[in-house]
Amino acid sequence: YAPAQIVRDAREHGVEIRPIDVNLSDWDNTLEPTEGKYCAVRLGFRQVDGLREDEMEALMVARGHGYDRPDDIRRRARVSRRSLELLAAADAFGSMQLSRREALWSVRGEASGNTLPLFAAADAAEQGQEQAPQLPIMPASEQVLQDYQTTRLSLKDHPMSFLREAYERMGAVSTREACSLANGARVQTAGVVLVRQRPGSASGVCFITIEDETGIANLVVWPNVFERFRSVVMGARILLVKGRVQTADNVTHIVANQLIDRTGDLACLSEDAYQDPLKQALDRADEVTRPIPERKGPPPQRSGGRHPRNVRVIPRSRDFH
Numbered sequence: 566y567a568p569a570q571i572v573r574d575a576r577e578h579g580v581e582i583r584p585i586d587v588n589l590s591d592w593d594n595t596l597e598p599t600e601g602k603y604c605a606v607r608l609g610f611r612q613v614d615g616l617r618e619d620e621m622e623a624l625m626v627a628r629g630h631g632y633d634r635p636d637d638i639r640r641r642a643r644v645s646r647r648s649l650e651l652l653a654a655a656d657a658f659g660s661m662q663l664s665r666r667e668a669l670w671s672v673r674g675e676a677s678g679n680t681l682p683l684f685a686a687a688d689a690a691e692q693g694q695e696q697a698p699q700l701p702i703m704p705a706s707e708q709v710l711q712d713y714q715t716t717r718l719s720l721k722d723h724p725m726s727f728l729r730e731a732y733e734r735m736g737a738v739s740t741r742e743a744c745s746l747a748n749g750a751r752v753q754t755a756g757v758v759l760v761r762q763r764p765g766s767a768s769g770v771c772f773i774t775i776e777d778e779t780g781i782a783n784l785v786v787w788p789n790v791f792e793r794f795r796s797v798v799m800g801a802r803i804l805l806v807k808g809r810v811q812t813a814d815n816v817t818h819i820v821a822n823q824l825i826d827r828t829g830d831l832a833c834l835s836e837d838a839y840q841d842p843l844k845q846a847l848d849r850a851d852e853v854t855r856p857i858p859e860r861k862g863p864p865p866q867r868s869g870g871r872h873p874r875n876v877r878v879i880p881r882s883r884d885f886h
Contacts, residue, residue, distance in 0.1 A: 567759050568612065569718035570776065581605035584720055585612060587638060587652055588631045588660040592621050612716045613655045620644050633661065635671045646672060655715040656708070665711060666700045706834035723778035725756060725803075727834050737805060741779035743819060748812040752819060754782055755805040755827060761798065763791075773821075775804055785811070785818045794824040801826040 572582050581599060583589075585608045592611050596604040610621040620642075627642040635658065638644050652658065653668035663671065703711075706727040712719030725732075729739070736753050743754040756775030763771040769788035774781055784806055791798060805825040811818045 567717070569713075570759055570781075572718050572720070573776070575606065579603060582720055583607045584659060585610060585652075585655055585657045585716065586660050587624065587635075587657050588628065590657070591625060592618055608716070610652075610657075612718075613651055613657070614715060614717070615651050616648055620648050631660070635661070635663075635668060651715070654711065656712065664700075664703070665708070666703055670698065670700060704836055707836045710831070710834055723757075723776075724831065724834060725777035728755075728830055729778070731830070731833070732805075735805075739779040740775065740777050740782035743782055743810065744780070744817045746810045748810060750810045751808075752810050753805070753807045754819065755803060756782060758801055758804050771798060773798070773804065775806070782806075783818050784808070784821050786821045786824070790821055790824070797824045797826045800828075802828040803830055 576582055579601070580603050581601070583597065583605050590607055590609050592609050594609045594612075595607045597607050599605045610616050610624075611618070624638055624642040624644055627638075632638050632641070635649055635653070639646065639649060649672045650669065653663075653665065653672050656665040656668075658668040661668070705722060706724070709719045709722050709724055709727070712721060713724065732755055737755050738752065740754050740756055743752045746752055754775075754777075756777040758773060759776050759781070760774040761771065762773075763769070769791065771786040771791050773784040773786060775784065776782075784804075786794075786798060797804070801824070803826075805827045806819060806821050807823040807825075808819045808821040811820050
């Protein structure tokens, strides 16, 4: 199961999930006492892509009664600035009352190397305190995208919740509504792809699980439909499905007739889309937003480089063939 799916199921059963924090997390997920029936689960540093276990062990050993500033971690635990940036990008400085942007600003404002011996011996900061700048507030949808990019899940919300109004205008219902319809009813729904399975014993039938903010839906894709929409099935991160509800023995599936790749809708959740709402409505062929340069000579070679935020927004599904 994907981490986001496990966390969602735990929360639905009354388990509190607490975010990664430099002053509170261990490498692994841990249990913390609560006043309720169940212990809370504190997410561990291992959930942040790119962190080194040895550096996080050093952070925990030097933590003592806690860190007050990001620079304390670099100075006392000798954690690299790269790891501090990963922690800041994962919004792991909540106990310092620092937002994601404030933490990144603080980390990138410090020296990139190890603390100079004089300051290390005195356990003192190399730079004095400066007045914090007023950074723009990151939209909630961008927060969720950043969470998924760095930790493969978000405790704040689900990406589909920000697209719900647009999908309702298209006639797409939530997965919960779709699975509650009568057997044989026509339905249109969408969600983030969690799992694709095409077992050899299923005679070419493909099974897909999609998720939105209300739950999951299991799709059945017959071989003829799979062949028509192969590229969509194999590549989509957000999938819109049109089909019929099939219920038997209290198990509900959606038998797909048409599959549409809606991964591009993730661009509507970025901060750029909020600052210029009509930008995402323009066609890709619009030459004002995407001008065609005049070229002489051979076309340039593609470097394959992408904006860091676009490297991975929604994690890849768990596929079994």
